[in-house]
Amino acid sequence: MLSVAEPGVYKSGMSVVSHDEHRRRIADVTVGIIAREGLEAATVRRIAAEVGCSTTIITHYFSDKHELLLWTYRMLGEFGHAEFEQTAPPDSRDLLGYLLSMAAVNERNIAYWRAYVAIWDKSLRDPEIAAELNSWIDMVLDRIQTFIQVLNPQCADKATVARRLLASVQGVSIQRLFDAASWSDAAMREAFASEIDLLVHKKLP
Numbered sequence: 001m002l003s004v005a006e007p008g009v010y011k012s013g014m015s016v017v018s019h020d021e022h023r024r025r026i027a028d029v030t031v032g033i034i035a036r037e038g039l040e041a042a043t044v045r046r047i048a049a050e051v052g053c054s055t056t057i058i059t060h061y062f063s064d065k066h067e068l069l070l071w072t073y074r075m076l077g078e079f080g081h082a083e084f085e086q087t088a089p090p091d092s093r094d095l096l097g098y099l100l101s102m103a104a105v106n107e108r109n110i111a112y113w114r115a116y117v118a119i120w121d122k123s124l125r126d127p128e129i130a131a132e133l134n135s136w137i138d139m140v141l142d143r144i145q146t147f148i149q150v151l152n153p154q155c156a157d158k159a160t161v162a163r164r165l166l167a168s169v170q171g172v173s174i175q176r177l178f179d180a181a182s183w184s185d186a187a188m189r190e191a192f193a194s195e196i197d198l199l200v201h202k203k204l205p
Contacts, residue, residue, distance in 0.1 A: 023061050026051060027072040034072075035114040039122065044068075070128055073119050076112060077136045084143065095147040095200065099165060099192045102140065104173035105185045113173050140166055152200050161199045168195050 029050050033042045044065060048055045062068040083101050092098070104113040123129040144162035148155050155161060172191055176183040183191075197203040 019061070023071055024075055026058060026061055027068065027075045030068060030072045031076065031112065031115045034118050035111040039069075039118040042069075066126070066128075069119060069122065070132065072115070073129055073132050076115065076119075077132065079112075080136070081139070084140075093147070093150055095144070095151060095165075095196055096189070096193055098143065098147060099169050099196075100189060102173075103169050103188055103192070104176045105188055110177065113177055117174060117177065137166070148200055152202075155200065164199055165192075165195055168192060 026047065030042050030047055033046060033050065042065075044055050044058050047068075048058045051058070058068070062071065080102065084098060104110045119129060120133065123133050141159070141162045144165055145158045148158045148161055168191065172183060172188055176188070
């Protein structure tokens with residue numbers, strides 16, 4: 001069975017599954033193509049070839065490429081949310097773990113970040129994808145503020161601190177895509193921990 005934890009890997013011999021599960025499998029293959037070769041490479045024909053089906057099958061589940069990309073971005077968001085919940089459940093104090101779960105800290109997440117960046121660029125010209133992006137950002141910011149409230153209830157501007165922490169995750173993750181040698185997993189952990197100390201705990205370096 002195709003797993004969202006293995007971007008772009010499609011396995012045959014599958015049992016009968018739901019309509020949405022077929023869509024998730026196709027979207028997962030789409031993520032793999034985008035991560036490896038960019039958004040333009042993710043044509044319906046190319047996706048069908050990699051899935052091992054006809055283009056008619058793809059268009060049965062998605063009316064056009066726009067719907068496929070929108071579903072793909074939603075799938076990435078759903079996977080990210082599940083990863084966040086597993087890493088840092090609501091009663092957790094592990095803000096660092098939560099930030100790392102969003103970052104490009106391993107091979108799988110780096111592949112997802114390549115797809116995120118490609119789709120983000122499209123969101124500048126696509127209101128529906130932009131709305132999905134903004135919804136995801138709002139959810140993450142709310143969760144970060146919950147952590148801040150637990151760790152430092154006296155923090156005067158939780159919203160600003162949350163935005164700065166998210167910006168750190170996004171900025172460092174994007175830098176790693178272009179300059180992997182500058183940002184190891186350990187270096188990212190250290191950078192985020194320092195930001196938490198400075199912004200949440202108000203500890204000067």
